[in-house]
Each structure stands twice: as structure tokens, then as C-alpha cells.
Amino acid sequence: MSLQDAKDIVVVGAGQAAAQAVQSLRAGGYTGSLTIVGDESALPYQRPPLSKAYMKGKFAEERLYFKPAAWYEDQKIEVLLGTRAVAIDRTKRSVELGHGGQLPYDALILATGSRPRPLPTPGANLNGVHDLRTLADVERLRPTMVAGRRMVIIGAGYIGLEAAAVARQMGLEVTVIEMAPRVLARVTSPVISEFYTAEHRRQGVTILTGTLISKLDGEAGDVTAAILADGTRIPADMVLAGIGILPNEELAREAGIACSNGILVDRDARTSDPGVFAAGDCASRPLVHFGRSGRLESVHNAIEQGKLAAAAILGQPRPAEDCPWFWSDQYDLKLQIAGLSQDHDTHVIRGDPETRKFAVFYLRNETLIAVDAVNSPPEFLASKKLIMTGAKLAPRVLSDTSTPMKDIAAQAAA
Structure with missing residues (x-):
């Protein structure tokens, strides 16, 4: 069947890409069944404020949500929260859910996002060791962020440095540990790295680059210190791991859809299965301004690919592909x-x-x-x-x- 005749569209994932896709589908005239499947308990929400204003308590939870519950009801979009999609049957064109139900689809959009890279360190399972990816992560971490307490951050990427800035502004003692020779090494030049290193140190953050952790120590199941490879002990009341993310591509790969560090898609966000699309952090897309493909972990990318997938399903002209852009707020x-x-x-x-x-x-x-x-x-x-x-x-x-x-x-x- 032509996707323009689709009567059932399922979106797996409930982040920025998913929210944009359903909004674009309805705005583009799609009137059929539309279902979002999300494994978190919250409606689709913004992630960038989590490591910035929301973590600091300066951003109300309600402001995180893209749309209120009433909007989804008005648009006749079914939102299945706290629900995992566990398999795709491409022959029957259906998505199997964790509780045993199935959702038929004519078109499927995978907006499964990404997850924190696991910390490969003994002691990583101690209480007080946190990731920073979801609303629930922040809710667990924020009550422990009390002035005078000691936070160790592993990883000096954007998330790690943003969290360091917030923690210092809240009065915590902060140490950032980075195995690379400089902060932000994967994403920027030495000029920017040196500038931000100097700024964080001026604000009272201890930054250790070219440094490896051998383990995390604990007492009674709670983290108490980070032990460096040279034996140095850094006391810690909490540890935040920010060592990168991994694309959630398993659902697609197990269904036989082509993946390589992300779900492979074309310029229309279409996967190797013409009835299945992928958008956001989980997708590896053509980077048309740079002559290669890759994943983009950004709000811009999620919004753009959500629009691209919706337009392709509706048979509408491809939306403009913008230059990739990102931002980071620190102090x-x-x-x-x-x-x-x-x-x-x-x-x-x-x-x-x-x-x-x-x-x-x-x-x-x-x-x-x-x-x-x-x-x-x-x-x-x-x-x-x-x-x-x-x-x-x-x-x-x-x-x-x-x-x-x-x-x-x-x-x-x-």
C-alpha cells in the first residue's frame, strides 16, 4: 500500500523527535490512528533543561512538556506511557509490546533515542552513582545536591560541564575527571577547551584531565570516593557519570533493519524497510552539508527528522535540511x-x-x-x-x- 493511504501510524519513543513527528503528521492533514509508545511515565518532554535550569530548580516540570495531556486528547493521539516496545514483526506490520499486546501499523517511526554509556568501573552500581538522561534521573539526583556536599563528575563533555556549573552554583564541591587530555575533546578545539577549563577552575571546580579512574569505593552500599589509577582518593557524596550515549537501535536491528552506530536512514528518515522510519538520536542520517553520514545528538536534529519522516509518509515535499546546531549553557x-x-x-x-x-x-x-x-x-x-x-x-x-x-x-x- 502507499503510505499516503496509511490508516495506522505508530511512533515508538516519546522524546523530541516523536513529539515533532506526531505534530507534523496532524498538521499535515493525517487523520488516521496515531499512537505513541513511550517507556517513561512522563509525556514527551525537553531534555536539555535537565542538566541546566531544571536541575537547578529554576524550571518548573510543567514547562518541560512539549504539549499538555489535553492536546494529545484533542488531536486524538493515543499515548501509551510506561510501555516498552519489545519487537517489530515487519511481515505482519505490527509492534509487540512488553505486556503482550500488539499494535498494527501501516507506517512506523522509531524515535527510540539513546541511553547513557555504562560506566565500566568497579563500584558503578553503588548508591549515589547517577546518570543524567531522564526526568527520573534528575528527580533522584537533585535532592542530594546540598551545599557543601561533594560531587565527582566522570566525563568532561557538555553534560558533565553543565552539571558541574549547576552544582557549583548550588554550593557543592565539584571535581570533574576526564580521561582525554582536555575537556570537550571530542567536540571542539583546544581554544574552547582551554577557555572552559579556565572558567570552571575560576568558579572553584577541580578539573583533572588525562586521568583514569580505577574504581569507586563505598560503605554500606553508598559511594564514598573515586579512586584514581595512581591511587589518589577523591571523597564523593555522589558521582555523576557523563561519558557519552549509545543509540537505542536494538529494536530495529533485531527486526533485520540496517544499523551501524544508529539506525541507517536516507534523507527522508526512511530505513532499509520502506515502511519504517527513524528519527533523533537513534538514527544515522546523511549529513548533506558535509558529504557523509552520522548521528547528531541535538534538538535540531530530532525536530528536523521528525518533520522529514512525517512529510515522507504524507507524500509531501521534503522540508529544508538545516545546518546542524547545538548549544550549551554554563554559568x-x-x-x-x-x-x-x-x-x-x-x-x-x-x-x-x-x-x-x-x-x-x-x-x-x-x-x-x-x-x-x-x-x-x-x-x-x-x-x-x-x-x-x-x-x-x-x-x-x-x-x-x-x-x-x-x-x-x-x-x-x-
Whole structure:
């Protein structure tokens, strides 16, 4: 059957991609049966505030939700919360649920997201050792975040550093342990790494890079310390692991759908099964502005792929594919990232990091491929457009702060 004749659409997962997909389907005119299956007990909600304002207690839970329960009722969308999808029968076109029920589908969207990478350390199962991925994770962690208590964070990526900033602002003693030689090593340049290391240390965070943990110690089942490879003991009242995430691709892979570090999809978010789509953290997609494929762990990606999947099912034109973008809030610093900086051969600093307002541009063969903008929205916004057009820019032009960024962008577009 043509998907445009679909009468039953099932969305597995209840995060940003799922919320966007069902919203786009209804907005696009789909009037058939629409069901969301989510293994958490909460309605679809935003994850970025979890390690920022919500963790700090400055963001009400109600504000996390994309839509209230009444919206799903009005839109005639059935939401099955606290329910796991355990198998896909592609022949019968049905999803098997953990309680034994089945949901038939004409089109299926997998928005299964991702999960924290397990901490491969003895003692990782002690009480007081936390992940930070879900609303429930924060609810378990936040009551223990009392001024004067000691938090050890393992991993200096965005989640680890955002949590460190919140914890310091709440008065905790914080130590961040990173095995790489610098913070944010996987995602940015030494310039940005050094800036954020200096900022966290100025705020009172102890940052240990190039450092390995041998185990976590505990008493009566509760974590009490992190033991480094050299034997150093770091007292801890709680430990937060932030060492990356893994795509939830097992449901697709076990159904025979092609996967490789994510569920493989085309530009329309369609998997190797033409009736099955995948969107969000779980999907490995074509990165059209960079000539390769990969996973993007971002709000932008989840929203965009939710729209792409809905449009493909409805037989509507493909929505625009934007330049990837991300952000991180730490203290009074807003880091906005556009593009992907991997494989750059030149970086250019615009502005002075000492002013806490600057940008780092990344070029390959003089073509702009990414920017990290700290408290610099004009550089971020202009770069998004320039990256999408494959603009070539001379380093001396980018570094010249006497010329406004909007003028540089206009000249490049001319």
C-alpha cells in the first residue's frame, strides 16, 4: 500500500523527535490512528533543561512538556506511557509490546533515542552513582545536591560541564575527571577547551584531565570516593557519570533493519524497510552539508527528522535540511555551535576570549564548516547560513572585528 493511504501510524519513543513527528503528521492533514509508545511515565518532554535550569530548580516540570495531556486528547493521539516496545514483526506490520499486546501499523517511526554509556568501573552500581538522561534521573539526583556536599563528575563533555556549573552554583564541591587530555575533546578545539577549563577552575571546580579512574569505593552500599589509577582518593557524596550515549537501535536491528552506530536512514528518515522510519538520536542520517553520514545528538536534529519522516509518509515535499546546531549553557556563558568542526584544517579566533564574548571559526580548504560562538549570537546566526552555502572566507576577514559579522556574511553571499 502507499503510505499516503496509511490508516495506522505508530511512533515508538516519546522524546523530541516523536513529539515533532506526531505534530507534523496532524498538521499535515493525517487523520488516521496515531499512537505513541513511550517507556517513561512522563509525556514527551525537553531534555536539555535537565542538566541546566531544571536541575537547578529554576524550571518548573510543567514547562518541560512539549504539549499538555489535553492536546494529545484533542488531536486524538493515543499515548501509551510506561510501555516498552519489545519487537517489530515487519511481515505482519505490527509492534509487540512488553505486556503482550500488539499494535498494527501501516507506517512506523522509531524515535527510540539513546541511553547513557555504562560506566565500566568497579563500584558503578553503588548508591549515589547517577546518570543524567531522564526526568527520573534528575528527580533522584537533585535532592542530594546540598551545599557543601561533594560531587565527582566522570566525563568532561557538555553534560558533565553543565552539571558541574549547576552544582557549583548550588554550593557543592565539584571535581570533574576526564580521561582525554582536555575537556570537550571530542567536540571542539583546544581554544574552547582551554577557555572552559579556565572558567570552571575560576568558579572553584577541580578539573583533572588525562586521568583514569580505577574504581569507586563505598560503605554500606553508598559511594564514598573515586579512586584514581595512581591511587589518589577523591571523597564523593555522589558521582555523576557523563561519558557519552549509545543509540537505542536494538529494536530495529533485531527486526533485520540496517544499523551501524544508529539506525541507517536516507534523507527522508526512511530505513532499509520502506515502511519504517527513524528519527533523533537513534538514527544515522546523511549529513548533506558535509558529504557523509552520522548521528547528531541535538534538538535540531530530532525536530528536523521528525518533520522529514512525517512529510515522507504524507507524500509531501521534503522540508529544508538545516545546518546542524547545538548549544550549551554554563554559568553566564552561552555557547552556540553551528556545523561540525571535525576535519577542519584552520581555525580562526574572532574577538578576545578574555572579554567572554568571542567566536572560533573552523575552515577546511578555506570553506567555513563550523563555528563555536561564546556569547556571540551574530557570529552563530551568520555562520549557520554561510555553512549551508559552502562559503569560502579568508581568515583575515573573519578575524577582523571592525567589520560586523552581518556585513561579512552579506559580502560572502554576493
